[in-house]
Amino acid sequence: MSKQILILPGDGIGPEIMAEAVKVLELANEKYSLDFEFSHDVIGGAAIDKHGVPLADETLDRARAADAVLLGAVGGPKWDKIDRDIRPERGLLKIRAQLGLFGNLRPAILYPQLADASSLKPEIVAGLDILIVRELTGGIYFGSPRGVRELENGERQAYDTLPYSESEIRRIARVGFDMARVRGKKLCSVDKANVLASSQLWREIVEQVALDYPDVELSHMYVDNAAMQLVRAPKQFDVIVTDNLFGDILSDQASMLTGSIGMLPSASLDTNNKGMYEPCHGSAPDIAGLGIANPLATILSVSMMLRYSFSLGDAADAIEKAVSLVLDQGLRTGDIWSQGCTKVGTQEMGDAVVAALRNL
Numbered sequence: 001m002s003k004q005i006l007i008l009p010g011d012g013i014g015p016e017i018m019a020e021a022v023k024v025l026e027l028a029n030e031k032y033s034l035d036f037e038f039s040h041d042v043i044g045g046a047a048i049d050k051h052g053v054p055l056a057d058e059t060l061d062r063a064r065a066a067d068a069v070l071l072g073a074v075g076g077p078k079w080d081k082i083d084r085d086i087r088p089e090r091g092l093l094k095i096r097a098q099l100g101l102f103g104n105l106r107p108a109i110l111y112p113q114l115a116d117a118s119s120l121k122p123e124i125v126a127g128l129d130i131l132i133v134r135e136l137t138g139g140i141y142f143g144s145p146r147g148v149r150e151l152e153n154g155e156r157q158a159y160d161t162l163p164y165s166e167s168e169i170r171r172i173a174r175v176g177f178d179m180a181r182v183r184g185k186k187l188c189s190v191d192k193a194n195v196l197a198s199s200q201l202w203r204e205i206v207e208q209v210a211l212d213y214p215d216v217e218l219s220h221m222y223v224d225n226a227a228m229q230l231v232r233a234p235k236q237f238d239v240i241v242t243d244n245l246f247g248d249i250l251s252d253q254a255s256m257l258t259g260s261i262g263m264l265p266s267a268s269l270d271t272n273n274k275g276m277y278e279p280c281h282g283s284a285p286d287i288a289g290l291g292i293a294n295p296l297a298t299i300l301s302v303s304m305m306l307r308y309s310f311s312l313g314d315a316a317d318a319i320e321k322a323v324s325l326v327l328d329q330g331l332r333t334g335d336i337w338s339q340g341c342t343k344v345g346t347q348e349m350g351d352a353v354v355a356a357l358r359n360l
């Protein structure tokens with residue numbers, strides 16, 4: 001039976017990078033006879049323009065019915081002044097929550113060819129291979145109550161809430177342990193248990209879950225220390241599991257170790273490994289339409305989709321190999337360019353990956 005892939009390019013550079021990722025996906029579809037069918041829809045600012053909301057019900061229904069979703073990026077200055085409840089980012093948060101995509105995998109892998117593009121010394125990052133497992137449908141992103149209230153003195157006060165239930169912690173901890181088990185067998189749980197109640201429960205539950213994984217070495221780290229360790233000695237980490245907000249911040253930080261956030265893919269999975277795949281970077285409105293954005297994070301998200309939603313490890317490996325071959329050829333978009341390499345645009349980069357994949 002054919003598998004349905006819903007494509008949501010989004011805003012800013014989203015449509016440009018998605019066009020390249022779709023070329024790669026179409027080639028993989030043909031080359032490996034994958035029997036994928038594609039449909040397209042809008043999300044974020046593009047959906048606000050079309051439907052007045054950042055995620056229309058019909059789009060959500062399509063996403064529910066699809067076997068996997070591939071997403072570009074959302075947001076831009078055009079919609080910055082809009083009411084907070086219908087900002088483009090709300091569409092992204094809604095689709096994550098409604099599809100139950102609680103497990104967000106953000107691998108930070110340094111391609112050896114890009115060691116010079118990292119802001120850290122090559123010896124600190126050489127061989128870097130970290131996986132950040134971010135809880136994606138709970139915590140302060142979704143907690144209620146939230147809002148703005150007026151204090152007795154007439155001043156406004158804004159507030160958010162950071163709730164985590166035992167079951168939410170348990171299921172993301174399991175994802176962390178499962179991933180660590182098939183990688184370097186080391187899991188670092190990042191929290192702020194010296195201050196936050198939610199983190200204290202987090203730590204307690206992670207320790208309970210650890211009893212089922214005696215083969216995985218568990219450590220705990222406060223988030224401020226983790227931020228410091230990530231730039232001091234990032235190779236000490238194998239898998240990091242953490243909450244929604246800490247994971248958002250630490251994954252951006254980890255991305256720069258690899259040269260550019262333009263290289264980082266992600267997978268967001270539900271309990272059955274149905275997933276949505278998107279680059280970790282945003283819609284980069286400052287470079288939208290210029291044809292210079294790096295499509296590799298989205299192309300690598302396609303590879304994660306094949307691996308996690310469809311268990312097509314060989315096809316996924318081939319896409320990653322094609323990306324590596326293109327880097328070997330010295331082709332670089334501006335964000336990963338260094339002296340001696342050839343600067344290319346979005347489309348040339350996509351075409352080069354397609355050519356490399358075709359020849360594999």
Ligand code: IPM
Binds near residue numbers: 089248
């Ligand atoms: C990410 C992004 C989103 C987030 C934004 C766009 C809402 O930064 O995927 O990391 O904070 O989760």
Ligand code: MG
Binds near residue numbers: 248249252280
């Ligand atoms: Mg982020």
